[in-house]
Amino acid sequence: MRNRTILIVDDEPRSREGMKKMLASWAAGQCELLTADNGFAALRIAEGTAVDLMITDIRMPQINGLSLVAQLREKAAARQPAVILISGHAEFEYAQQAIQLSVVDYLLKPISREKLIAAVEKALKAGEERERILLMQKMADPELVAVAGGEASLSDPVRGAIQYVDAHMGEAVSLKEAADHVHLNGSYLSTLFKEQIGMTFSEYVARRKMQKAKELLVKTNLPIAAIAERVGYQTAKYFNKLFKEYESMSPGQYRTEMQQADAGI
Structure with missing residues (x-):
């Protein structure tokens, strides 16, 4: 099995690089970590790269995190990344939309290393189970x-x-x-x-x-x-x-x- 690819999307450089640094020490070279500072850049990456997990901030200019996830879901590709949403605000509407978009987790800033890694491990495990099911479906008569x-x-x-x-x-x-x-x-x-x-x-x-x-x-x-x-x-x-x-x-x-x-x- 190839290494997993994680895409971090956040318009705040400090937050984006902070998450990348935390995940880099955890992954120890077993995951490819990509970053994007806006939704358009994230879509371009997702179109050309097999992304296993996307961690995206909700509040971003032009395309917010919820719209970004919705656009990926609309593409109806065979491969859909697992998603973790992050936000600086605990708003019920965000959580509600996250559920509708089948988001694996919803984290509030500031994010501790422990919570981030636990969410990533959970999301990757969910993604692997989905892939296993898809493979079995492909094999089934x-x-x-x-x-x-x-x-x-x-x-x-x-x-x-x-x-x-x-x-x-x-x-x-x-x-x-x-x-x-x-x-x-x-x-x-x-x-x-x-x-x-x-x-x-x-x-x-x-x-x-x-x-x-x-x-x-x-x-x-x-x-x-x-x-x-x-x-x-x-x-x-x-x-x-x-x-x-x-x-x-x-x-x-x-x-x-x-x-x-x-x-x-």
Whole structure:
């Protein structure tokens, strides 16, 4: 994971440089600290740099801190920095707008080193959790998400077949094995499965195996052949072929793309 980038926006040089100095000693080179003395400069930086956290004063000329955050939110970019607002005035209206803009924290000047660092650590942690969720969403198969969302309405045999697939991910699961497990004949389970899941049993198994493979590609450094084996395919060649059918790219290409996405968020 790359170093985090923190942007400090304040039109008062003493306040701006004071916060930078406090954070520099805390970060010990693990964060890039950028500064801007007005909202326009901050917007330019945010457009060209992946900013993880923005700390901005509210009262500034031309573009105040609240307008600055609102403009960043309006851009609706995939990447949105976490935000800490600072102010010399404890005004309810400011706090109210901060909540509406999903601001992580709202600090009053003068800011102590302890309070600033605690707020920054909280904001960066919140940002990392949001990034993790975004990455998981990018990996998720919409068809499987829909199945999981409607699992409560499934019949016991179909739910049991799904559980059987999950428990035997490293094997070549057959409809007959799943049917035997839920004490039905294969033909009847096949019909039930298609009616309730919206896809055939074999397609569900393939999608579930591809989902597990994607998780292993992103979260481990296992070779492709080892991942193929873990999801129940004896040959990497067939696994590669099937993966490409579902993801429109090879497992190796998928791993590279997701690693780049992870490094960029």
